[in-house]
Amino acid sequence: MxxxxxxxxxxxxxxxxxxxxxxxxxxxxxxxxxxxxxxxxxxxxxxxxxxxxxxxxxxxxxxxxxxxxxxxxxxxxxxxxxxxxxxxxxxxxxxxxxxDRRKNEEITAYLFVLDDSGSMEVNDPDRVRYQVIDTLLADKPEDFQYGIYSFNDEIRVLREMAPKSQKTDYVYPDVAGGTRIRGVLSTIEQDLEDGTLSLDEHSRVILLSDGYATDISVFSKNRVLNALKGLVKNGVSVSTVGLSDADDTLMTMIADKTGGVYVKAEDVTTLEAAMNQAAVSHNTARNLLGYRSxxxxxxxxxxxxxxxxxxxxxxxxxxxxxxxxxxxxxxxxxxxxxxxxxxxxxxxxxxxxxxxxxxxxxxxxxxxxxxxxxxxxxxxxxxxxxxxxxxxxx
Incomplete structure (x- = not known):
């Protein structure tokens, strides 16, 4: 044959x-x-x-x-x-x-990670993003923990994680430079590993950006996931807020992978509502064909x-x-x-x-x-x- x-x-x-x-x-x-x-x-x-x-x-x-x-x-x-x-x-x-063990748990700490790149001079010239922090904390108890990281070409810790009762004055950083999203996530992971930063599964990271990351290429998005490992290991979710021309794909991936939510704010007038939604919402859903947090x-x-x-x-x-x-x-x-x-x-x-x-x-x-x-x-x-x-x- x-x-x-x-x-x-x-x-x-x-x-x-x-x-x-x-x-x-x-x-x-x-x-x-x-x-x-x-x-x-x-x-x-x-x-x-x-x-x-x-x-x-x-x-x-x-x-x-x-x-x-x-x-x-x-x-x-x-x-x-x-x-x-x-x-x-x-x-x-x-x-x-x-x-998901976090489903019904109360959030006891916020880490705000805010974009201070040059484009923010146009999209949020009055720094509403910082003013919203006070609004979100208004009804929180005095022992509620929060901290603030800022990023552009440099990564800065504006406020260490500490109780709300501990009054801390910080200086707004200059608005200039690029958008190092991977850099700030890697810094947070490193700070978790060496004990400089303390976050647990009751904490929520809120990342706000108005543009595309300048330190991430098409072929290096996997490095973002590597930077999230420390957060995932500690059960910390990252909710993302995209202002104006943010990279929706990247911001969605960060949120989905860590069990947070992605909220879009078209302009500064909707920023407070977007950050508030990001602060209180959980995403515990999963299916066979989507990201798993x-x-x-x-x-x-x-x-x-x-x-x-x-x-x-x-x-x-x-x-x-x-x-x-x-x-x-x-x-x-x-x-x-x-x-x-x-x-x-x-x-x-x-x-x-x-x-x-x-x-x-x-x-x-x-x-x-x-x-x-x-x-x-x-x-x-x-x-x-x-x-x-x-x-x-x-």
Missing amino acids: AKGRYSIKMLLATIIAGVIYSVIAEIFYRVAENAMPGLVLIPLYFTGLFLVLGGTVLLTGKMIYSRSAGTVNKKQWLIALLLIVVLSVFFEFLYEIVS AFFLNGLLGVMRIVFIALLGVVIAVEKTILAERFLDTSAVLMSSAIGSILAGICIEIGMNMLGVHPTIMRMITCVLIAFTLLKNDLGNRYEEGAGVKYAGR
Whole structure:
């Protein structure tokens, strides 16, 4: 029997389907993320991927094999569909059930981290950001702790962490220079490590900036996550406030990764409301496809995400195998799809939570890895692609 070859048409069709679905699904995900619970969002996401890839394999097979024999085993396909729905609900439930111990705890300390770069001369010339601090502390008890860090090209500690009752006069720094967001986060981490700064899981860091970080490149965002390790280790959440032209992507990543919230302030008139929201809000939500702000059982949750996404991908691989049974060799379909699914689980966990890659990119890569399909044609006994002629294997 002649050696088989892989169907380029099937490979390209499934990859293209994965890319197209990832774009549409990302739009849906962004709209629905805060509008519906993860127990609904994640099953819809994976069920949609299941249906799109299944339809792609079926239609592509029909185009390749004009006289393909047999019919689809509808019972097996329906079982696979039921599995993807049930398992995605079950896996999302298990992933969410690990509780965040900070959920109902009262905040006892604030660390304000304020941008004093040159652009602040335009966006907040009256230094409303500093005035808001007094407003936020007005109803706090005298033993409430707070501190203030300032950053531009230099990192300064304007007020050490101390009780509100300890009156401290500090001089506003000059507004000039760049926006060293990674630098100030690294300084805070270092101060935590050497004991200069004391924060615990009852503390909240509030980071305000009006522009893009001047010490972070596209390829160094993972260093921001490294700078957050000390905060994550101590269970401290960072809520971020973006004024005017802030880097929404970076500020969202910092907040999501540490369990804080990101609040946008279009101009200085809404700054007080934004900082107040950042000061009081928690974000304890998580789902299989988003950033994880876990301080408790973080390693276990990482393994759970990899395994769960891989298993959901395997169910889709089984579906593709069921639909490709009429097209001769399905072992390559199952093997390639299973390998892609395992890689998808590993990539989304490492990419988002270790390397700091934007979730949109990682979700798209996940879809493509689960989608790609190798269908091996047996040249000794096959239907010729596009011709419908069966070879006898002479």
